[in-house]
Amino acid sequence: AQSVSQHNHHVILSEAASLELGCNYSYGGTVNLFWYVQYPGQHLQLLLKYFSGDPLVKGIKGFEAEFIKSKFSFNLRKPSVQWSDTAEYFCAGKSLAAGNKLTFGGGTRVLVKP
Amino acid sequence: GAVVSQHPSWVICKSGTSVKIECRSLDFQATTMFWYRQFPKQSLMLMATSNEGSKATYEQGVEKDKFLINHASLTLSTLTVTSAHPEDSSFYICSARQGGGEQYFGPGTRLTVT
Numbered sequence: 157a158q159s160v161s162q163h164n165h166h167v168i169l170s171e172a173a174s175l176e177l178g179c180n181y182s183y184g185g186t187v188n189l190f191w192y193v194q195y196p197g198q199h200l201q202l203l204l205k206y207f208s209g210d211p212l213v214k215g216i217k218g219f220e221a222e223f224i225k226s227k228f229s230f231n232l233r234k235p236s237v238q239w240s241d242t243a244e245y246f247c248a249g250k251s252l253a254a255g256n257k258l259t260f261g262g263g264t265r266v267l268v269k270p
Numbered sequence: 271g272a273v274v275s276q277h278p279s280w281v282i283c284k285s286g287t288s289v290k291i292e293c294r295s296l297d298f299q300a301t302t303m304f305w306y307r308q309f310p311k312q313s314l315m316l317m318a319t320s321n322e323g324s325k326a327t328y329e330q331g332v333e334k335d336k337f338l339i340n341h342a343s344l345t346l347s348t349l350t351v352t353s354a355h356p357e358d359s360s361f362y363i364c365s366a367r368q369g370g371g372e373q374y375f376g377p378g379t380r381l382t383v384t
Contacts, residue, residue, distance in 0.1 A: 199274075199375050201375075262313045263312070265311075
């Protein structure tokens with residue numbers, strides 16, 4: 157069955173540190189991958205998405221993610237975080253073969269200390 | 271960008287009663303709407319998918335008689351939790367999509383059953 161897994165449940169780091177959140181998927185065929193962010197008390201927002209083409213995807217707020225097909229991974233990165241990046245981050249994926257339904261990873265809570 | 275609203279944002283009901291949650295796409299026609307459930311500190315779990323004018327498709331383990339979904343128009347879907355129990359207390363999130371496009375998420379509804 158299709159699934160998305162995130163390696164870290166909690167990450168704590170200081171401002172200006174670099175961030176990398178792991179995400180692995182298990183889909184066959186063509187896969188669409190997403191990273192969403194949920195700030196405290198707010199709804200899910202799309203950070204970036206990968207459908208095809210350049211495996212390095214640039215998103216909003218300085219985030220980027222790299223699709224590595226051989227590793228079934230789609231890790232999220234940001235070179236220098238800010239306190240305002242404190243949020244929960246969700247990796248998600250879908251494929252036509254799996255009914256085109258978005259499946260979410262378990263989420264990673266990121267706390268950026270000022 | 272596209273906006274999805276939910277009402278109410280927060281509801282408390284007594285055990286045994288029913289509660290209805292509305293999901294509206296404010297500036298686009300949502301041919302498909304999704305209902306998710308999010309337990310504290312956990313990820314979003316898809317409950318059901320509904321296409322306008324047809325019956326909802328429920329995920330395995332979700333009781334269709336307990337969680338009634340109606341997608342009567344292209345801008346409105348409702349989720350009714352019938353005979354609510356304390357274990358139904360959760361955060362319910364809807365999302366909407368036009369055709370095969372991006373999914374937009376509502377802000378969620380926190381249900382507490384006493």
